[in-house]
Amino acid sequence: MRAPAARPKDEAPSKALRVFGSILAPTTVLTALLFFFGTRHAYFFCEWFGVHYSVLGLTAADYLIRSADGMFVPLTVLAVAGLAVLWGYRFLHAALAPRTWRVVARRAVPLLVALGLVLVLTGLTGLAAPGVFRAVAGLPGLCVALGVVLFPVAEHLHASLSGRQATGVVPVVQWTLTFVLASIGLFWAVNDYSAAVGEARGYEYETKLRTMPETVVFSTKDLGIRAPDVTATPCAAPDSAYRFRYDGLVLVLQSGGQSFLLPKGWNARDGVALVLPRSADVRLEFSPVGAVRDRTC
Numbered sequence: 001m002r003a004p005a006a007r008p009k010d011e012a013p014s015k016a017l018r019v020f021g022s023i024l025a026p027t028t029v030l031t032a033l034l035f036f037f038g039t040r041h042a043y044f045f046c047e048w049f050g051v052h053y054s055v056l057g058l059t060a061a062d063y064l065i066r067s068a069d070g071m072f073v074p075l076t077v078l079a080v081a082g083l084a085v086l087w088g089y090r091f092l093h094a095a096l097a098p099r100t101w102r103v104v105a106r107r108a109v110p111l112l113v114a115l116g117l118v119l120v121l122t123g124l125t126g127l128a129a130p131g132v133f134r135a136v137a138g139l140p141g142l143c144v145a146l147g148v149v150l151f152p153v154a155e156h157l158h159a160s161l162s163g164r165q166a167t168g169v170v171p172v173v174q175w176t177l178t179f180v181l182a183s184i185g186l187f188w189a190v191n192d193y194s195a196a197v198g199e200a201r202g203y204e205y206e207t208k209l210r211t212m213p214e215t216v217v218f219s220t221k222d223l224g225i226r227a228p229d230v231t232a233t234p235c236a237a238p239d240s241a242y243r244f245r246y247d248g249l250v251l252v253l254q255s256g257g258q259s260f261l262l263p264k265g266w267n268a269r270d271g272v273a274l275v276l277p278r279s280a281d282v283r284l285e286f287s288p289v290g291a292v293r294d295r296t297c
Contacts, residue, residue: 038063048202057256119147141188
């Protein structure tokens with residue numbers, strides 16, 4: 001009696017991964033997502049104070065460091081959820097009897113397709129009406145990314161049950177396009193989420209300005225800084241290298257030879273942000289919160 005022929009192994013996902021990896025490696029996608037998050041985070045954080053982030057000359061390292069502000073939370077959640085699904089799949093496949101497993105898998109196929117449709121439609125709803133999911137930043141893009149993955153997963157599960165595996169170039173193209181669409185959904189989700197995180201950090205910074213360490217600016221020329229809680233003091237000493245002193249400022253960040261400062265009394269209604277070029281004509285002094293400083297030059 002001849003042994004039954006082995007079922008053909010579905011190699012479409014692995015082939016698609018190789019095709020996708022030859023074009024855009026997964027590590028490149030992750031790095032691009034982190035860099036994109038950092039860029040959008042900086043954009044919306046600076047926009048909160050009315051400053052365009054490009055004038056600060058932030059470097060790629062600055063953007064990648066900023067990405068750690070909020071990306072590690074969703075990445076951790078996605079990784080844990082993905083591992084939970086994989087472990088659950090392997091546990092059920094090993095624990096259930098073959099007949100029971102086939103029944104469960106057969107019923108899971110239409111559920112995966114229906115869930116994929118719901119997720120994709122939810123994401124498209126967020127595209128048509130962005131305000132609907134404003135309270136849950138990144139949800140539409142994440143729904144699209146997860147939804148498009150569920151369709152080939154359902155097809156793969158159905159093919160494994162029926163024993164009819166699709167061959168040729170079509171499955172490879174399908175998986176490749178799925179990875180592309182999933183990446184687009186992730187970039188969309190990162191764009192929305194980074195905007196929300198950047199604005200939230202801007203608001204938090206505004207509320208903490210009065211309790212942050214003070215920065216004193218000394219200048220050889222009058223900078224014309226006139227803002228709430230900022231005190232301008234002319235230096236009367238004839239031997240002073242700097243002729244003007246400004247108290248009541250906070251250094252937000254410094255990069256690309258530019259110093260981004262805010263008055264401690266900054267507000268969104270009439271606040272003015274300062275971007276000073278780093279030069280020998282300007283000197284910054286820092287002191288911890290509550291320190292008693294000599295207010296003379």
